[in-house]
Amino acid sequence: MRYLAYILAQTGRNLKQTWSTQCMTLLTVSLSVLIFAFFFLIYTNMLAAGEKLGDELRLIVYLEDEIVPQMQDQLERKIRGFSDVEKVVYVSRKKAFDRLSKQLDKDKDVLDDLGPDFLPPSIEVYPAKNLHTLTQIKHFADFLATLPQATKVQYGHSWVERFAYFTKLLQIIMFLSGGLLILTTTFMVSYTIRLTIFARREELQILRMLGATDAYIKVPLLLEGVMQGFLGTGFGLLSLYFLFTWIRERFTGPGFLNLFEFSFFPLQILVLITGVSIIFCAGGSLTSMRKLLRL
């Protein structure tokens, strides 16, 4: 009982005596968590946004002639067998003609002379909306061209290519930045902890000399580390949340919200970030201290 009381008292006293450095370390942790989590949030939302952006993509396979429903099913199966596909729509001559006339709107009378058969039938393939398949679109198009009856495959060639590269680049950038940030924040936090512990080496050494048990020295440091990790992450994530709501309120119109379901982390991720941060801070304190206490 008294044991616990002393350790808690010791922790409290430490915090009180070193509050300014504690605050600075807390700020460091908070900022680190903030930029890391900010990045992570952008990354996850960006991926989702990238998918949405690919919605419009479809490949049109022009066919030699109308095909029977049985054949349609067979083709669809073949296509689905090659790649993950969201939707496959068969467009008959008639349907194609209707569309064109709708497009031409007022001028649709020009089509009257042609009759509904002048446009070729086609299959429209909507590939699955993930970046992986997007980047393989060319490959996919080549495959579609080999289908029986296919005469030509049309798709927003250059646009798709650009989009694919763009999203790929985004992915790489996010990945690298993420890595860089993790590295940097990890280093910064551990360096900061090392320095602050180092500033207290005299105190720790004296405790050692006075015969303080390992627990007496380490538990307060551990508690301190846990608190720093917890509070630091807490502040960091909280600021992120405010930033997030601010962005959402300030910058999203109806079309925007529609496009990006700009969403915050789920609880699990929050807990995970906090946990890792706590482990990191507490572990950092203990390992820094170990170096100082070789007595």
Place this chain on the structure above:
Amino acid sequence: MRYLAYILAQTGRNLKQTWSTQCMTLLTVSLSVLIFAFFFLIYTNMLAAGEKLGDELRLIVYLEDEIVPQMQDQLERKIRGFSDVEKVVYVSRKKAFDRLSKQLDKDKDVLDDLGPDFLPPSIEVYPAKNLHTLTQIKHFADFLATLPQATKVQYGHSWVERFAYFTKLLQIIMFLSGGLLILTTTFMVSYTIRLTIFARREELQILRMLGATDAYIKVPLLLEGVMQGFLGTGFGLLSLYFLFTWIRERFTGPGFLNLFEFSFFPLQILVLITGVSIIFCAGGSLTSMRKLLRL
């Protein structure tokens, strides 16, 4: 002469004695510069890429009837008067027909019956490639619809909207991350410098007591700060350059390069970053020291 020699000797000795902290501080500065510059680089390239991505955008203003060249010029002037525009192309009925027949390719014989006049003439407007105008595209389209002779304005409505929002979002994100990073790195570097100077307060105080002149104490610290800023930024930017070339070599196909002229900072920016970093490190050292030396 001896004055200078002593100050240089003093600087050298300081560096030798505190090399481990110096290295850590250097690493901190390097990492800070690295992530900041990395971000900045991405930001500038992203803006360029965003522009490129907007290349394909055009607004088609369908006209009631063919117009004479004089009228074309007048319309173009009107359009340019409203907004920054890259290119305005007049497409006559004939030209539109030629295009369509080219598009239909093999099936172009279907058009033979129609005669070259069945498509309406149009003006194609390519807006200037900057994000600002992209977000105003809808507004622009509304204006175009009010032009004399205009019957309808067509453009990749939903795609443009999405792209505009996407780039706007990117811009916001980059802006916020940039701000956050500047804040964070600034704080980290200054905190680190503060801590390392603080670790040497005994030495500085003793120098003070021994009657060292201001120059004798400050010049070595200033030189140290300048060196840290210079080397730190140097390493940071160098790593960034390697990262940059690695990304470029590793991830860019021909289409990629084509799309993004993924380019490194120009010299001026490099010098600017280094300069700011040096000022920051040296200034940080001096202000931290000032607090310690109130004797």
Place this chain on the structure above:
Amino acid sequence: MKKTTENTPPGEIPVDKPFVDLVKVSKIFKPSITALQDISISIARGELVFLTGMSGAGKTTLLKLICCLDRPTKGVIEVEGKDLSRLKPKQLQLLRQNIGVAYQNFRILPDLTVFQNISMAMEVAYRSPTVIRRRIDDLLNMLLLTDKRDTETGKLSRGEQQRVAIARAAANSPSLLLADEPTGNLDTETTWQVMNLFKQLNDAGTTIIIASHDETIYKNAPFRTLKLVQGKLV
């Protein structure tokens, strides 16, 4: 756990066995500074011993070896019958709680008050707050420091700091007390106050080793005096 923080009952070790026993102890600092050479000393339970010698003779080094802040290059040191080189960390920590040391360079924390500095030593041994308060007030009273109780030690005069270091060493009523140059910064009057404290502790059974160059305190005293000359006992 609490047992060893109190004086071990005399029955545990044979009374005739020395309380502190050094056998052929040498300490050589790298690269080749022989601070101590073949020192053999036996100090009985309850003894008060003076350790003298010129500056640099090895007094501090010897005390550091006894309180296990450093390890001898050669030789065996036994305290309370335990070989110091064989102690487990836990045992070592408990032993240290039972040895009070007034370091020559004090090793007190300048940011803490006198009270906090002394109570640190007692809290480490999990003494109760009331015991701590009473004991510290007693000690401060004896060492003429009562009015400095709540002053940060960094603001004290050197002699006052020295007495804080001594008070901390004596706080736990240790069974062994090592005082390294305890009166180096003290005037004659204060010196006698400190010596009184030591005698009082000694009367209560504490074994005391005092390293000092101050002849006035050991010259006519009825205690054994060990003299070190360049690391050798003479």
Place this chain on the structure above:
Amino acid sequence: MKKTTENTPPGEIPVDKPFVDLVKVSKIFKPSITALQDISISIARGELVFLTGMSGAGKTTLLKLICCLDRPTKGVIEVEGKDLSRLKPKQLQLLRQNIGVAYQNFRILPDLTVFQNISMAMEVAYRSPTVIRRRIDDLLNMLLLTDKRDTETGKLSRGEQQRVAIARAAANSPSLLLADEPTGNLDTETTWQVMNLFKQLNDAGTTIIIASHDETIYKNAPFRTLKLVQGKLV
């Protein structure tokens, strides 16, 4: 600039004007510790003065005021005829180069060698490297520290550190030398070596103030002794 780093020629100030002059100096520490009260002392050029008094009497505080490490609450202090409170930073720095102080808590850097610690004081005054080397070797020789020349001071015994502090204070052959408890950690033999150094410097014209509680060094000496009792001169 270099002028003031050397001893000022005696002609500059009238010989009868005191070299160190304190007029009604008081020092009160917050909140209400009166460390010094109405102290008036005149010390002539070339004098050697002992300052004694109990622990906490105010000796260190007085010396700190003279070397301008602290400012008096009341009163005027003049050194070399200059009012300390009116000095510009630059003048103050030059004056400090000309006052050698051996602090009671040494203030030497434990990571630097003996040589580096002492040369620091001389480099600050821009002495030439050869002068520095010769002077330091002389001093170390006199203070029996020659074999510790390149040892880090953190590894020295306390008495050795004390002598390093004294050597540093004497290094620039200052016109005023303040020594605070210079023999607190020294045995009789080493004490006399240190006193010899002081006498030698004094013979060369250095004004010296020694704060000490060690009666043996000032009892039968032919020098003036000032005694402080609770911040007052008696």
